[in-house]
Amino acid sequence: MERVLATDAALDLIATLARENGPILFHQSGGCCDGSSPMCYPESDFMTGDSDVRLGEIGGAPFFMSRSQFDYWKHTQLIIDVVPGKGGMFSLENGRGVRFLTRSRVFADDEVGQLSPI
Template sequence: MPISRITATAAAHSAILRLCADRGPVMFVQSGGCCAGSTPMCYPAGEFLIGAGDVLLGNIQGCPFYIDYALDQAWGEDSFQLDVAPGEPEGFSLAAGPGIHFVTRSATCSLKGQS
């Protein structure tokens, strides 16, 4: 079994459990795109088509977390942490809860994806 490179804070775990209870399974994608590439996008499971350029970092509460290969190489991080922060989500991402969105953090940087 591969080693997971993604963990989550207690707040992110709680948000995922609420989302899954309300909407069903979800998935996360850390995109390399220009628009919301610095914030993880949360979708209903299977709604985002994963391609050969996506790397599975691991699962949180059974929900997969993918990152774009080129972005993963550019950041060069051994591990990431999923958290939540105040503010509405970007793009088509599901909210982590009322007035909060998911963020990705790492040992060397904190990516908040704020507008």
């Protein structure tokens, strides 16, 4: 059972961004500057630490969120999609007329037991 998935549209954009920028990663924004958007960065531009949780990978890119935010989201599967709009101010998709969007669903009871520990 995966904690984070991506739609085909998101996977296509991730592949484009990785071709253009090299290795990338995602960090789920906590709402400061860019709401609650998943932010995409070159791996070399974003430092993760003990306060971050790695949820998995989408399109070969690691996906993180803060440990405190994960406490609220740990019972949900994140589905990363692409929709029309302006990307996050510092996110790599900015200026393309689209942005990443996090959708979510609550895990069913039987799915919770299938999750890998964080």
